[in-house]
Amino acid sequence: MATAVSGEQRCGAGARLRAGRENRGLSVPQAAERLRFDARIVEALEAEDYAALGADVYVRGYLRRYAELVGDSPEELLGLYARDGRVTRPDLTRIPHREPPDGAAWLGLPALLGLAGFALIALVAWVFSVQGEKPQSLAAAAPEARAAATVAGGTADGAPVATPGTRTQLALKFSALSWAEVSDASGRLLLQGLYAGGASRTLSGAPPLRVTVGNTPVVTLEVNGRPVLIEGLARRDGTAHVLIDAEGHASPAPRRLAHGD
Numbered sequence: 001m002a003t004a005v006s007g008e009q010r011c012g013a014g015a016r017l018r019a020g021r022e023n024r025g026l027s028v029p030q031a032a033e034r035l036r037f038d039a040r041i042v043e044a045l046e047a048e049d050y051a052a053l054g055a056d057v058y059v060r061g062y063l064r065r066y067a068e069l070v071g072d073s074p075e076e077l078l079g080l081y082a083r084d085g086r087v088t089r090p091d092l093t094r095i096p097h098r099e100p101p102d103g104a105a106w107l108g109l110p111a112l113l114g115l116a117g118f119a120l121i122a123l124v125a126w127v128f129s130v131q132g133e134k135p136q137s138l139a140a141a142a143p144e145a146r147a148a149a150t151v152a153g154g155t156a157d158g159a160p161v162a163t164p165g166t167r168t169q170l171a172l173k174f175s176a177l178s179w180a181e182v183s184d185a186s187g188r189l190l191l192q193g194l195y196a197g198g199a200s201r202t203l204s205g206a207p208p209l210r211v212t213v214g215n216t217p218v219v220t221l222e223v224n225g226r227p228v229l230i231e232g233l234a235r236r237d238g239t240a241h242v243l244i245d246a247e248g249h250a251s252p253a254p255r256r257l258a259h260g261d
Helices: 013-023 028-035 039-046 056-070 074-084 105-131 135-147
Strands: 168-174 178-183 189-195 200-205 209-213 219-223 226-228 240-244 250-252
Touching: 013 039, 013 056, 013 074, 028 039, 028 056, 039 056, 056 074, 168 178, 168 189, 168 209, 178 200, 189 200, 219 240
Parallel strands: none
Antiparallel strands: 168 200, 168 219, 178 189, 178 209, 209 240, 219 226, 240 250
16 A cells, blocks of 8 residues: 555545555556556556546446556555545536526537536446446456357348458547447457557458447547448447458447346
């Protein structure tokens, strides 16, 4: 456990996370890579700049994952966050009524749309934070669950299997916060995480690639350097679950069956 820097007030969650990372010889980029976070999220956590991380559900998920990485107690760090960071938590269940300033009435509809999108992303982040409590088991289970779906001449998802050795390059760019997950034809998890606006990721894998994004309008995809439009495939909740073949064609991905179905 990290010692107090200059009294109990300074020994917050951020100081402990930074000390844990440094004790393990990890740089900020290395920690971000292991967590599958954007490096700016790691920096904000260590600086206790919780306002930059958005909703309370985001912050709690980030803290829990980071604590597990550095071997600290998630419960203790969440307690410190409750003590020091609660003033920055937005309440998504209650929106106070405020009169708009003169000339600003036209902002009402965009503001409501923005709040609706923000609440949606918070829900996606909560799902990710719950899944993230055991990231290793998730990554190990995914190939087992999906490898069995392969059938002669194709996959259970209905997309054609590429010639052995063929790899598709996929680039993702995020203009705002969104969750994303990508797996290849064998079910191997290639990417999973919550990414801040301005982040980008490039990967390659055997097609068809299964891509899931939590906030479709803010994510752009390119396959082998060509843009792929997926907004038309988004579900009512704003998420998109698509299969991308070797030619870069996107199609809706069937829902995965729950265990026991």
